[in-house]
Amino acid sequence: MTTTTSHVPEHVPESEGPADVAAGRPVRLIHTESTTEIPVHLLFREEPASAPPPAEVEPRPAAGARRPDAGRDDRDTRDLRVRARAAAPGVDPAIVERPARVLPGIAGVIAGVCGTAGCVATGWWAGVLPPLAAEALGLSVRAGGPGPAQWAAFAGAGALGLFGFGGLARGRTGRAWVLGLFGRYRGTVRGTGLLWVNPLLLRRRVDVRLRHWRGEPLPAADRGGVALRVAVQVVWRVRDTARATLGVQDHEGYLRACVEAALLRVPVAAPGAGPGAVQTTQDALTRLVAADAGPVGVEVLAVRPLRVEYAPEVAAAMHRRRIAALDARHRASVIGSVVDSVEDTVTRLTMRGLVDLDDCERKVLVKDLTVAFCAGRGETGP
Structure with missing residues (x-):
């Protein structure tokens, strides 16, 4: 589309008079400048985002040719890869497994x-x-x-x-x-x-094979702070031989120490807990031990609690508490059965007209029957 250009005359008054405004003429804001008509379809066209300049393409070397800095680039890449693998806290970056020349x-x-x-x-x-x-x-x-x-x-x-x-x-x-x-x-x-x-x-x-370790019961605690003894099974393997051999004096002893420390930090599911609580404990222990043993080249796959029991100083108290609870439950069941038997006996005697009792006599009868039934249950057992 062609555009037309109109020029404003050289002598234009500073402001239009009231007559021009009344006549409906637009007020000119720019004077002594050239204006250009813009096509309507260009006002609503979306301009594409500015594309980045094309990257310079490096010419490929001829077949069989070798760049002079190819060996240096390979060494730099290898060094960066080694440093990235060695980014573990507490371990010398130089101690990273690499293949030996054989x-x-x-x-x-x-x-x-x-x-x-x-x-x-x-x-x-x-x-x-x-x-x-x-x-x-x-x-x-x-x-x-x-x-x-x-x-x-x-x-x-x-x-x-x-x-x-x-x-x-x-x-x-x-x-x-x-x-x-x-x-x-x-x-x-x-x-x-x-x-x-x-x-x-x-x-x-x-x-470097997959190995498992089952240790002696270690001290732990549940969510309530009750002392426990937990025997765990650890499935692990050596992933970085350099760190496992040179980064720590004894990687197996270090793994045992990590398991013992994790048991003291993670609340263990108490004996008799459901499968969900046991799985939560296993996941937390595995995650914590794996994070502690990873910097020394040991990969921990699973830490499973095998046997959970109360500590000796708590086991006796827990046993007495369990016996007391069982005794209380047994007493409640005996009393309930005795009360039901007394109520049924008194109701039958009254409904059949065998006895005619007032309130005082009824209370005495209930008392005597209760004593007799409780004595009989005590002799014959539950």
Whole structure:
């Protein structure tokens, strides 16, 4: 749509007179400026939100090419991932499980065989190989003695054989090794089968299978503050071998201490409580123990109360209270039955006309019957 532009004359009066207003002309607010007519359809058009500028697309490298900073980016990403995993309170961020560098077992076997063969060849070269061994191997017998070169070759071959056979290890499912060198953590081996591990590294075996622990009754309390003794079953496993081995002196003892502390902080359902109260106690204990044991690499799956009983100092009082309640209930039932029997007897005697009693005689009869029935119940039992 085309737009028209109208220009205001140069000499325009400051204000319109009353005549112009009376004539219905609009009062001009802008003078000596150009005005433009705006199309009607543009006044009601919704302007789209300003889109962000297009991101610059980094050109992809050619096939087989490698960026010069690719290795640095990988290391930075790995370091950030390790730091994020180590964000646990009370634990050194450097103590985080990471895979150790190991080789397949066949590499150790080959190195050991090569070292042994090198020792045999060096012995034959130095002339110290026994004649029987030389004849068995199809070699000629040589005479002489070892020199500096033979000693160096023998040392190298022997070291290769020792490193090859000495580093062989068998990895098992559910078991892991925590490796250390001069007090520094070097990684964790979770592989299975025949592996080769550096023989200079110190190995600590850790059980990473799902385990359960059932301890002795521990002190606890219910919602009313009554002392209890609770035996619990803890289902747990080692999730981070580095923290469980190096972050705490004894992770099993630490787990027991966490369970004992949780029992003192969480009110336990009293004996005889419903399934809902027991489930609530189990969830609260599991959540609390898992939060306490998580920073040391121990994952707690469930903490189940198996046996809940009153403490010895409370058990006797609770037993007396239970006996008193039972006795009171029994007395109430006996008195109710005696009163019903007396009422039925007096009513029958009166309705059949066997006796004609006034109020005083009726009271005496009721009293005598009550005493007789209570005595009879006491002799025969309930």
